[in-house]
Amino acid sequence: MIxxxxxxxxxxxxxxxxxxxxxxxxxxxxxxxxxxxxxLLGLYIDGSQGVPGCLVNTGLEEVSMRHxxxxxxxxHRMGHGTSIDHQEQSPGRWGEGWPQHEREAExxxxxxxxxxxxxxxxxxxxxxxxxxxxxDVYRMARWLGTPYATxxxxxxxLKMIDRSTEAVWLKYSPGTLKAELVGGVPLGAxxxxxxxxxxAHGAPLHVxxxxxxxxxxxGARYDxxxxxLTSTPPDMAGQLSFxxxxxxxxxxxxxxxxxxxxxxxxxxxxxxxxxxxxxxxRRTPGREGxxxxxx
Numbered sequence: 001m002i003x004x005x006x007x008x009x010x011x012x013x014x015x016x017x018x019x020x021x022x023x024x025x026x027x028x029x030x031x032x033x034x035x036x037x038x039x040l041l042g043l044y045i046d047g048s049q050g051v052p053g054c055l056v057n058t059g060l061e062e063v064s065m066r067h068x069x070x071x072x073x074x075x076h077r078m079g080h081g082t083s084i085d086h087q088e089q090s091p092g093r094w095g096e097g098w099p100q101h102e103r104e105a106e107x108x109x110x111x112x113x114x115x116x117x118x119x120x121x122x123x124x125x126x127x128x129x130x131x132x133x134x135x136d137v138y139r140m141a142r143w144l145g146t147p148y149a150t151x152x153x154x155x156x157x158l159k160m161i162d163r164s165t166e167a168v169w170l171k172y173s174p175g176t177l178k179a180e181l182v183g184g185v186p187l188g189a190x191x192x193x194x195x196x197x198x199x200a201h202g203a204p205l206h207v208x209x210x211x212x213x214x215x216x217x218x219g220a221r222y223d224x225x226x227x228x229l230t231s232t233p234p235d236m237a238g239q240l241s242f243x244x245x246x247x248x249x250x251x252x253x254x255x256x257x258x259x260x261x262x263x264x265x266x267x268x269x270x271x272x273x274x275x276x277x278x279x280x281x282r283r284t285p286g287r288e289g290x291x292x293x294x295x
Contacts, residue, residue: 003104004111006077007024007108015118018144018206019112019145021070021112022069022294024112030051030054031052031290032069033054033055034057034287034291037059039086041085041086042056058288061192062206062284066113066146067109067146068085070108071108074105074112077108110150110153111154111157114144119155125143127198127199128140137151138178139195148173153170178192185254187210188234191212192207192208196213196214197217198218201277201279202278205280205281207281209258209259210234210256210257213257218271219271221252222269226267228262228265231256232256266279267281
């Protein structure tokens with residue numbers, strides 16, 4: 001916790017919102033590369049032979065890449081040597097049989113991505129004071145850009161839930177929670193569901209292709225969607241079109257992010273009382289190759 005707080009200050013990180021871990025790595029002087037790594041999550045190379053660097057597995061979804069990057073930053077900030085991080089060190093199996101330096105880097109990653117002010121801001125955007133269910137944690141994690149299981153575990157450290165609640169909520173999978181939120185609407189395996197409540201008005205939201213935006217503002221419907229968003233469900237793996245299969249209550253309240261989403265945009269909705277709701281969508285860049293070429 002202390003090391004993460006020191007890193008926030010030293011690397012000029014905004015702790016009141018979504019934490020830009022890749023920007024923090026650049027400011028720390030760590031070269032970042034992205035490529036598919038099979039069973040590896042990532043690796044950190046210390047600066048003993050030159051410039052320090054890290055590699056993240058682009059076969060992971062964005063939130064897992066962010067957590068891996070924060071883990072590698074933890075190795076760097078705490079003076080650990082070169083380290084290779086395997087899939088068995090994923091957040092779902094936290095700490096079991098890990099060496100001390102891996103435990104330290106993993107705890108650092110959670111505190112770095114989820115400082116208390118950012119966690120409170122995420123809850124507020126969900127219209128919540130405290131998480132009351134696994135669905136609340138999933139929704140909260142979307143604003144933080146963090147994996148579900150990691151978020152559940154960190155809520156114990158933040159004293160927002162107890163250990164017994166943690167044990168129960170960790171039994172839920174993100175896939176199950178996504179399915180419950182969308183009620184059968186088609187989603188890609190790595191897509192996320194973002195539930196937009198009135199409390200999210202004016203907030204920035206980080207999205208990637210395939211993500212689903214569910215408008216949960218009473219009486220509101222999306223206005224004209226910006227380029228890169230569509231109200232038509234995706235045609236999964238070339239199967240029959242799902243056009244027309246969106247449940248009737250979701251018509252006008254469902255939108256998908258497509259591969260054509262190329263620039264930050266604002267999505268707006270109008271309520272029955274003519275009030276305007278808006279969210280600023282931030283595009284997640286492709287992470288293949290050196291970070292200086294990510295676009």
